[in-house]
Amino acid sequence: xxxxxxxxxxxxxxxxxxxxxxxxxxxxxxxxxxxxxxxxxxxxxxxxxxxxxxxxxxxxxxxxxxxxxxxxxxxxxxxxxxxxxxxxxxxxxxxxxxxxxxxxxxxxxxxxx
Amino acid sequence: xxxxxxxxxxxxxxxxxxxxxxxxxxxxxxxxxxxxxxxxxxxxxxxxxxxxxxxxxxxxxxxxxxxxxxxxxxxxxxxxxxxxxxxxxxxxxxxxxxxxxxxxxxxxxxx
Numbered sequence: 001x002x003x004x005x006x007x008x009x010x011x012x013x014x015x016x017x018x019x020x021x022x023x024x025x026x027x028x029x030x031x032x033x034x035x036x037x038x039x040x041x042x043x044x045x046x047x048x049x050x051x052x053x054x055x056x057x058x059x060x061x062x063x064x065x066x067x068x069x070x071x072x073x074x075x076x077x078x079x080x081x082x083x084x085x086x087x088x089x090x091x092x093x094x095x096x097x098x099x100x101x102x103x104x105x106x107x108x109x110x111x112x113x
Numbered sequence: 114x115x116x117x118x119x120x121x122x123x124x125x126x127x128x129x130x131x132x133x134x135x136x137x138x139x140x141x142x143x144x145x146x147x148x149x150x151x152x153x154x155x156x157x158x159x160x161x162x163x164x165x166x167x168x169x170x171x172x173x174x175x176x177x178x179x180x181x182x183x184x185x186x187x188x189x190x191x192x193x194x195x196x197x198x199x200x201x202x203x204x205x206x207x208x209x210x211x212x213x214x215x216x217x218x219x220x221x222x223x224x
Contacts, residue, residue: 042202042214056211091156098210104157
């Protein structure tokens with residue numbers, strides 16, 4: 001079956017702009033995670049959804065970052081007033097439950113000029 | 114706060130060698146540990162998942178062990194091939210179910 005997909009694959013924006021990154025998890029997976037990965041680093045946790053609700057958003061760096069998952073499937077990560085330091089690869093992962101194996105999407109490379 | 118360290122940071126070996134990649138973690142109260150591979154510019158591919166009650170898992174030429182009490186896991190790759198070249202990451206999941214990742218081991222297997 002289809003894996004986790006993310007769109008767009010690349011996004012270039014200017015400082016101060018608003019961006020939305022989309023994640024389509026594997027069908028039926030209740031848990032969904034967003035991560036941010038900088039060059040040479042491991043993924044850094046941002047937010048975790050269990051169904052429609054954000055079960056843990058302790059990794060969001062500040063209030064410019066927000067994520068939703070209104071119907072318990074597709075999720076959107078929203079970044080307001082982007083800064084150059086937001087440039088990174090944003091990864092999404094889903095799993096059947098919070099205890100089970102995670103499956104990752106290909107990521108969205110965000111570049112803020 | 115959980116901290117995950119992977120040693121070595123980089124490794125270059127000739128084809129055919131058996132390899133051991135190390136992952137250590139500071140808080141032994143974990144739920145499970147997962148090994149991933151990441152190719153350049155790509156997402157993560159799951160290799161093996163070890164539950165805290167398990168000692169090891171095997172898949173093909175890969176074997177992962179877990180020693181929870183000492184805070185260590187190893188990934189053993191038998192008879193390495195150039196196609197194994199990638200970055201290998203381990204992720205430790207504790208009671209909060211939020212994974213903490215190491216920085217990875219960058220592996221190059223040359224013909």
